Amino acid sequence: MEPINYSHTVLRAFVRDIFLQMGCPPADADLAADVLVSADLRGVDSHGVARLSGYVRLMDLNRLNPKPSIQVVHETPGTAVVDGDAGLGLVVAPFAMRVAIEKARQVGTGWVTIRNSNHFGIAGYHAMVALPEGMIGFAMTNAGPLVAPTFSKDKLLGTNPIAVAIPAGEEPPFVLDMATTTAAYGKLEILQRKNQPTPTGWVQDAAGRPDTDAHAVRKGGALLPLGGDREHGSHKGYGLGAWVDIFSGVLAGANYGPWVPPFATAGFMDSAQQLVGSGTGHFVGAMRVDAFRPADEFAAHMDNWIRTFRKAEPVPGQTAVLVPGDPERLLEAHRRAEGIPLLPAVADGLRQLGERFGVAWPDQS
Amino acid sequence: MEPINYSHTVLRAFVRDIFLQMGCPPADADLAADVLVSADLRGVDSHGVARLSGYVRLMDLNRLNPKPSIQVVHETPGTAVVDGDAGLGLVVAPFAMRVAIEKARQVGTGWVTIRNSNHFGIAGYHAMVALPEGMIGFAMTNAGPLVAPTFSKDKLLGTNPIAVAIPAGEEPPFVLDMATTTAAYGKLEILQRKNQPTPTGWVQDAAGRPDTDAHAVRKGGALLPLGGDREHGSHKGYGLGAWVDIFSGVLAGANYGPWVPPFATAGFMDSAQQLVGSGTGHFVGAMRVDAFRPADEFAAHMDNWIRTFRKAEPVPGQTAVLVPGDPERLLEAHRRAEGIPLLPAVADGLRQLGERFGVAWPDQS
Numbered sequence: 001m002e003p004i005n006y007s008h009t010v011l012r013a014f015v016r017d018i019f020l021q022m023g024c025p026p027a028d029a030d031l032a033a034d035v036l037v038s039a040d041l042r043g044v045d046s047h048g049v050a051r052l053s054g055y056v057r058l059m060d061l062n063r064l065n066p067k068p069s070i071q072v073v074h075e076t077p078g079t080a081v082v083d084g085d086a087g088l089g090l091v092v093a094p095f096a097m098r099v100a101i102e103k104a105r106q107v108g109t110g111w112v113t114i115r116n117s118n119h120f121g122i123a124g125y126h127a128m129v130a131l132p133e134g135m136i137g138f139a140m141t142n143a144g145p146l147v148a149p150t151f152s153k154d155k156l157l158g159t160n161p162i163a164v165a166i167p168a169g170e171e172p173p174f175v176l177d178m179a180t181t182t183a184a185y186g187k188l189e190i191l192q193r194k195n196q197p198t199p200t201g202w203v204q205d206a207a208g209r210p211d212t213d214a215h216a217v218r219k220g221g222a223l224l225p226l227g228g229d230r231e232h233g234s235h236k237g238y239g240l241g242a243w244v245d246i247f248s249g250v251l252a253g254a255n256y257g258p259w260v261p262p263f264a265t266a267g268f269m270d271s272a273q274q275l276v277g278s279g280t281g282h283f284v285g286a287m288r289v290d291a292f293r294p295a296d297e298f299a300a301h302m303d304n305w306i307r308t309f310r311k312a313e314p315v316p317g318q319t320a321v322l323v324p325g326d327p328e329r330l331l332e333a334h335r336r337a338e339g340i341p342l343l344p345a346v347a348d349g350l351r352q353l354g355e356r357f358g359v360a361w362p363d364q365s
Numbered sequence: 366m367e368p369i370n371y372s373h374t375v376l377r378a379f380v381r382d383i384f385l386q387m388g389c390p391p392a393d394a395d396l397a398a399d400v401l402v403s404a405d406l407r408g409v410d411s412h413g414v415a416r417l418s419g420y421v422r423l424m425d426l427n428r429l430n431p432k433p434s435i436q437v438v439h440e441t442p443g444t445a446v447v448d449g450d451a452g453l454g455l456v457v458a459p460f461a462m463r464v465a466i467e468k469a470r471q472v473g474t475g476w477v478t479i480r481n482s483n484h485f486g487i488a489g490y491h492a493m494v495a496l497p498e499g500m501i502g503f504a505m506t507n508a509g510p511l512v513a514p515t516f517s518k519d520k521l522l523g524t525n526p527i528a529v530a531i532p533a534g535e536e537p538p539f540v541l542d543m544a545t546t547t548a549a550y551g552k553l554e555i556l557q558r559k560n561q562p563t564p565t566g567w568v569q570d571a572a573g574r575p576d577t578d579a580h581a582v583r584k585g586g587a588l589l590p591l592g593g594d595r596e597h598g599s600h601k602g603y604g605l606g607a608w609v610d611i612f613s614g615v616l617a618g619a620n621y622g623p624w625v626p627p628f629a630t631a632g633f634m635d636s637a638q639q640l641v642g643s644g645t646g647h648f649v650g651a652m653r654v655d656a657f658r659p660a661d662e663f664a665a666h667m668d669n670w671i672r673t674f675r676k677a678e679p680v681p682g683q684t685a686v687l688v689p690g691d692p693e694r695l696l697e698a699h700r701r702a703e704g705i706p707l708l709p710a711v712a713d714g715l716r717q718l719g720e721r722f723g724v725a726w727p728d729q730s
Contacts (some may be wrong), residue, residue, distance in 0.1 A: 108441035208680030216372035315573030
């Protein structure tokens with residue numbers, strides 16, 4: 001049951017070929033594969049190639065349009081609304097980021113809401129698209145309801161991530177990419193495979209009581225907002241997840257709250273019957289650094305900020321203080337060189353997908 | 366030692382008169398008093414009239430300019446940088462919000478960084494300035510270093526709040542206003558007065574070990590980021606606080622990280638000697654709802670969002686699920702009617718300030 005390493009290049013080609021066979025245009029298949037494999041490279045395994053079957057399932061459910069006509073349906077000089085035409089969020093979000101970047105070039109910042117989309121992979125990928133432009137990037141998305149607000153038995157929010165990517169000078173960029181829950185659903189799946197309980201503050205049971213069962217969500221329970229309980233600030237995690245939901249859903253004309261179509265759990269949760277908007281929603285943005293401060297000044301102070309935090313004295317038992325984005329970047333360098341570890345069950349699932357679509361699964365490479 | 370209630374009108378007039386005596390122009394004194402008393406009305410007592418002495422101390426330390434020339438020093442169609450000229454943040458932030466709102470009117474959204482400012486009171490007040498304009502409002506600020514990043518023994522961040530105010534239709538607005546720590550410093554002060562320990566995950570001691578001493582910060586310890594420890598997601602709270610610090614400090618040309626001048630704790634912590642920017646920094650913004658979606662559609666769906674969350678089934682032992690902003694709004698209605706409770710020690714401090722400035726402290730009213 002030990003994982004086996006696969007080269008990111010080989011995985012990307014495999015995923016691209018599956019998307020091609022699903023009917024995606026070549027450029028879209030390339031991009032979607034890059035977003036998925038980027039998640040594996042950065043260590044967000046729950047949003048990587050292991051989720052490829054989820055996109056296939058969306059297609060089987062007639063919820064995915066492989067050849068979408070993605071369009072700007074409303075705009076001002078600094079804002080836009082994009083309709084994803086039920087396309088892959090993996091492709092729709094980068095389109096919206098390009099619109100945001102162009103707006104930022106014109107008026108300083110650009111902000112785009114997206115409706116009628118699907119799961120967009122890792123938020124961090126989309127935020128980071130702004131970095132080579134010398135801009136700060138943002139990305140948020142809502143997601144199917146797995147999370148109970150503070151004091152709620154009902155699940156009304158997704159894990160609703162926030163990503164902020166900020167360029168530096170000589171130092172690598174600051175990249176915050178966080179679910180607004182104590183733990184992302186993928187962390188639960190790891191514990192499920194190991195038959196281990198969760199720490200406190202991660203989940204509640206079907207009756208709304210604190211729980212430590214890694215299977216709690218499947219049993220009618222819920223993930224908890226960052227903070228875990230009221231005494232530890234869960235109303236803040238709930239507030240952040242709610243903010244993401246309102247920007248991604250209500251402001252975009254997409255579904256929100258309990259109406260957001262499920263993705264990761266589509267197998268055991270039904271999509272809400274009466275919808276309040278179109279598909280899943282996202283919110284992305286770009287800000288020109290020099291709309292606020294000369295770029296070289298900003299870069300020098302960002303370097304100073306990053307170095308100051310890295311050289312802080314660690315607490316007993318720890319060796320270093322990290323800057324947001326450090327762990328993912330270090331892992332990416334490692335996995336680019338050594339390969340991406342996939343559990344045999346994940347590799348088998350991909351092999352079966354390959355058989356269905358006539359795409360050969362690579363041997364260990 | 367029971368608190369005594371004072372009318373918000375009487376308190377506002379007293380605070381205004383003190384600011385006038387400090388040399389503030391009448392309009393600034395009015396506004397600053399309104400921001401401070403708003404904190405008391407909304408239950409953020411640690412940012413209300415109890416902090417008036419803090420602003421006087423800033424003046425005594427020559428860090429406060431009562432008659433600032435607040436100016437836009439850089440701008441694009443959608444962004445601006447404001448120099449607060451060492452004025453009260455209570456006055457500088459509303460100036461910047463007006464600039465942001467005007468930008469949003471022109472190009473959809475407006476974003477303003479502020480440097481050379483001081484403590485601005487509650488972030489929520491400034492974000493809510495956008496609501497009567499039919500806009501979404503944002504406010505963030507950095508603050509003196511009381512918070513240790515995940516794995517850090519050193520204090521490098523303030524409690525760095527994020528506020529987001531979103532208008533609805535018939536329902537009252539959504540108002541998120543949160544420190545990015547598990548608990549704000551004011552919560553510690555309440556426990557200090559009661560001689561009670563903190564819950565886990567709020568503070569660490571001077572050696573960087575988990576602690577529950579409400580006096581930990583005064584003893585060289587630190588507040589902890591939302592999440593409390595790594596297992597419960599403190600790297601997310603740290604990431605949020607860092608984001609606020611970079612936007613408020615680095616992007617604005619203000620101080621950041623350990624260089625942000627202290628306010629609440631100015632009595633026992635020295636300001637860092639070599640500064641990296643001008644004063645304290647803020648970041649505010651405004652977004653026109655109809656830059657994304659027709660305002661009436663948005664309002665109707667916000668009402669639906671709010672009602673959906675309010676009617677969620679509560680967990681055992683709780684009576685209702687709240688929407689961000691509900692507790693503060695309910696408390697404000699109560700305190701407007703019944704008065705603002707001040708501890709005798711707080712009232713005595715204000716009476717002494719009044720004596721210094723020749724302003725009569727109101728009898729119980």
